[in-house]
Amino acid sequence: MTDDSVLLIEDVGNVRTLTLNRPHRKNAITNAMWAALRDTLHEVAFGGRIRAVVLTGAGGAFCSGADISDTAGMDEFPDPSRDMRAINETVLRLHDLQVPTIAKVDGVAAGAGWNLALGCDLVVATPESRFCQIFSRRALSLDCGGSWLLPKLVGLQQAKRLAFLADMISAEEAHALGLVTWIQPRDGIDTFVDDLAVRLASGPPTALAQTKALLNGGTDHTMREALANEARAQTINLSGRDVLEAFAAFSEKRDPVFTGTWGPTG
Numbered sequence: 001m002t003d004d005s006v007l008l009i010e011d012v013g014n015v016r017t018l019t020l021n022r023p024h025r026k027n028a029i030t031n032a033m034w035a036a037l038r039d040t041l042h043e044v045a046f047g048g049r050i051r052a053v054v055l056t057g058a059g060g061a062f063c064s065g066a067d068i069s070d071t072a073g074m075d076e077f078p079d080p081s082r083d084m085r086a087i088n089e090t091v092l093r094l095h096d097l098q099v100p101t102i103a104k105v106d107g108v109a110a111g112a113g114w115n116l117a118l119g120c121d122l123v124v125a126t127p128e129s130r131f132c133q134i135f136s137r138r139a140l141s142l143d144c145g146g147s148w149l150l151p152k153l154v155g156l157q158q159a160k161r162l163a164f165l166a167d168m169i170s171a172e173e174a175h176a177l178g179l180v181t182w183i184q185p186r187d188g189i190d191t192f193v194d195d196l197a198v199r200l201a202s203g204p205p206t207a208l209a210q211t212k213a214l215l216n217g218g219t220d221h222t223m224r225e226a227l228a229n230e231a232r233a234q235t236i237n238l239s240g241r242d243v244l245e246a247f248a249a250f251s252e253k254r255d256p257v258f259t260g261t262w263g264p265t266g
Contacts, residue, residue, distance in 0.1 A: 005021060005036075006020075006021055006022060006030065006032050006033045006036055007019070007020060007021060007033055007036035007037055007040065008021045008058070009040055011050070012194075013198070013201065014049065014050055014051040014052065014201040015050070015051070015052045015053070015054065015194075015197040015198060015201050016040075016044060016050045016052075016053050016054070017053075017054040017055075017056065017197075018037065018040060018053065018054065018055050018056070019056050019057065019058050020033060020037075020055075020056070020057040020058065020062075020063050020113075021057075021058045022058075022067075023057075023058045023059025023060070023061065024059075025064065025067060026057075026059075026061035026063070026064035026107070026108055027057040027058060027059070027061050027062065027063045027064060027113070028063070028064045028065055028066065028067035028113075029063060029065070029066050029067060029112060029113065029116075030067045031083075031086070034086060034087055034090050035086070035090075037090050037094075038086075038089055038090040038093055041053075041090070041093040041094055041097060042093060044097060044099065045093065045096070045097055045098065050099060051099050051100075051200070051201035051202075051203075051205055051260075052099055052100050052101070052102070052197045052198075052200040052201040053097065053099060053100070053101045053102070054101075054102045054103075054104055054193055054197050055094075055101065055102070055103050055104070055116065055117070055120055056103070056104040056105070056106075057105075057106070057107070057113075060106055060107045061106070061107035061108050062103070062104075062105040062106060062107055062108065062109040062113055062114075062117060062129070063108075063109055063110070063112070063113025063114075063116060063117075064108050064110050064111070064113055065110045065111030065112045065113045065114075065134060066087070066111060066112040066113075066144075068138070084143065087112075087143070087144065088144075091115075091116070091119060091144050091145050094116065094119045094120070095119055095145065095216070098205075098208075098209035098212065098213075099200075099201075099205065099208070099209070100121050100122070100200040100201075100203075100208060100212065101119075101120040101121045101122070102120055102121065102122045102123075102124060102193055102196060102197060102200075103116070103117035103118075103120035103122070103123045103124070104124050104189060104190075104193045105117055105123060105124065105125040105126070105129045105171075105180075106125070106126045106128060106129060106186060106189065107126075107128060107129060107130070108129075108130050108131075108132070109129065109130070109131050109132075110130075110131070110132040110133075110134045110168075111132070111133065111134040111135055111138075111144075112143060112144040114131050114132065114133065114146075115133075115142075115143070115144035115145050115146040115149060116144060118145070118146070118149045118150070118153065118179065119144070119145055119149065121212065122181045122182075122196070123179065123180045123181050123182075124180075124181060124182045124183075124184055124189060124192060124193050124196070125171045125174065125175070125180045125182070125183050125184075125189075126171065126183065126184060126185065126186040126189055127171055127172070127183060127185070127186070128171070128186060129170075129171040129174070129180075129183075130168050130169070130170060130171070131168070131169050131170075131171075131174050131179065132166060132167065132168040132169070133146060133150070133162045133163050133166055134166050135163065135166065136163065136164060136165075136166045137166045142163055146163070150162060150163065152219055153177070153178055153179055154177045154178060154179065158177060171183050202258065203258060204237075204242040204246070204256075204258040204260070205242075205258065205259075205260035206236065206237055206240050206242060206260050207237050207242065210233035210234075210236060210237060211233075213233070214226070214229055214230060214233055217229070239262060239263075240260065240261065240262050240263075241259065241261045241262065241263065242256075242258045242259065242260065242261075245257060245258060245259075246258075
């Protein structure tokens, strides 16, 4: 896509990088960007070719949140619930995506932008990154999954602190709270994320998808329910060829080549 696009899409091998592209507004998300992100996540989910996704922002910022001044396509008296349903569909597509996702954060990640990053499986930030649940400063409550994500990641009291006070926190504090997976220098983050994405894309796609679903839902289940879900997931894994490939590679002392294909082999 061209630099005029609100969402840049780049595929390298089995890795797709999605770049929010409104650097003059620190990549504040418009209705068009929500729609573009929703569409490409749908394509990844059902295309079968992409095995890892990187979400990032252009121009030294990740995302400053939803652009509440964007009225493109709205009625004179818009229905807020309709707009939220459209946003929520995008957030759910990111959450439900079976392939691993990485947020590559440099600069500000605020409000909906930060919650999009938290909705990814792994978060890599630079020391210059800053994070804020800015909603209360705008007389708004959490959205884009923040009310579900934050308590699970940092506990209820810290979640309330971040949401109530809307303080801007550093990458170091976010890392200490478990909201950032790695901090990398600005001049090294691209290489680090590229290598990480290739590593994830080389993994067993079916097993990673099952593990992701188990972990995402694990805190909402009892131990008995978690064990039952694990048994179902393992049955699916054992129906594919990647398990046989893993054992063969171990026996032959080589790296496995996972394909996510099904059925018995010779």
